[in-house]
Amino acid sequence: MNQRSFSIELWPPSQSTRLMLVERMTKNLSTPSIFSKKYGALSTEEAQENAKQIEETAFVAANEHYVREPDGDGSSAVQLYAKKSSKHMLEVLKRGLQTMEKVDSPCVTVFDISGGRRTFIEAEEAEEILRPLSVKGNSYSKICFSDKSFGLGAARVAEPILISLKDQLTERSPALEDFRCSSTRVGSEGGITLAEALKNCTSLKRLDLTDNMFGVEVGVALSQALSSHVGLVEAYLSYLNLEDEGAIALANAFKECTPSLEVLEMAGNNMTAEAAPALASCIASKHLLKKLNLSENELKD
The missing domain is CATH 3.80.10.10 (Ribonuclease Inhibitor)
Structure with a gap:
């Protein structure tokens, strides 16, 4: 019996996935956590603004990586997307009530x-x-x-x-x-x-x-x-x-x-x-x- 071959594309993420990440980061930036206890939390409005800019910066950087170094299924782009999002979110908390415009980014x-x-x-x-x-x-x-x-x-x-x-x-x-x-x-x-x-x-x-x-x-x-x-x-x-x-x-x-x-x-x-x-x-x-x-x-x- 012949086996069918198939491939799974991991990049780019769907629009719903991107929106879910923004919502999750907004929550993490504005609710009590280990990091917010140490650095302070943002208001919901400030958290949402920063979360949108963080996600956008991470997405564009990961997409540029995918275009430059395609790996077939996009797994490395997904990893970079997650890494950039986490890094910039922590930077926002450390620096206080600032927008991503003041956070170093490529x-x-x-x-x-x-x-x-x-x-x-x-x-x-x-x-x-x-x-x-x-x-x-x-x-x-x-x-x-x-x-x-x-x-x-x-x-x-x-x-x-x-x-x-x-x-x-x-x-x-x-x-x-x-x-x-x-x-x-x-x-x-x-x-x-x-x-x-x-x-x-x-x-x-x-x-x-x-x-x-x-x-x-x-x-x-x-x-x-x-x-x-x-x-x-x-x-x-x-x-x-x-x-x-x-x-x-x-x-x-x-x-x-x-x-x-x-x-x-x-x-x-x-x-x-x-x-x-x-x-x-x-x-x-x-x-x-x-x-x-x-x-x-x-x-x-």
Whole structure:
């Protein structure tokens, strides 16, 4: 009899698990214990504020570890998550009534919610998941939303966060080198916001926006946003409904401003022979190009 093989993924934790940890830490920080007798306890409000920040810091640090050193089931990330949470909770008690802003923590450079299965995100979960992006002073060099589909309610939650992200990226644009937002079902309005946010991220090396509902207008906006991205190495722009106008605008922008481009993917964008000359001219100018994908288009007469 054949035995079935299966695997168990331990990372990332579910949203309910994360909330349970916050509740448990809130209780530990605000109720009598061995540590509170020695260092003092926090009020419920102060405990909850600190618990949320502790959990967030621990989660992002553990997720960065998982992305950098994947171990298959995520067990080492879970261990780091627990270790960081316990360490920071004790630090808060030792230092008294302070927020995590005053507790030493590593500089987090990766925001990645793409791990695990593809999921459909609703409003409440989106608010919690995207909260780190709205924290002032973050300095992410990699942002990845891939394979998370946002429902209408979640999209409404995400909109003001993306707008604030646009302002933050404008202030700290040199930090961002890798941005991935594939298969998230972002529409035209969200695409325009993303284009505005990326305009000043001139250190960007990898851009993956594959499989979103952008359309021609977003394609033109992206061409303008990327016109000064001389360091861009990889551009994944397939299945965006760019059509000829959007594709031509992007091809012209890439021709003029991306000498280091090695990967260009623009499959499935409803392009016709009208876009072929601009694409050919762009490709001819890319001497470092290693991978090109223009499949699922009608580029021949």
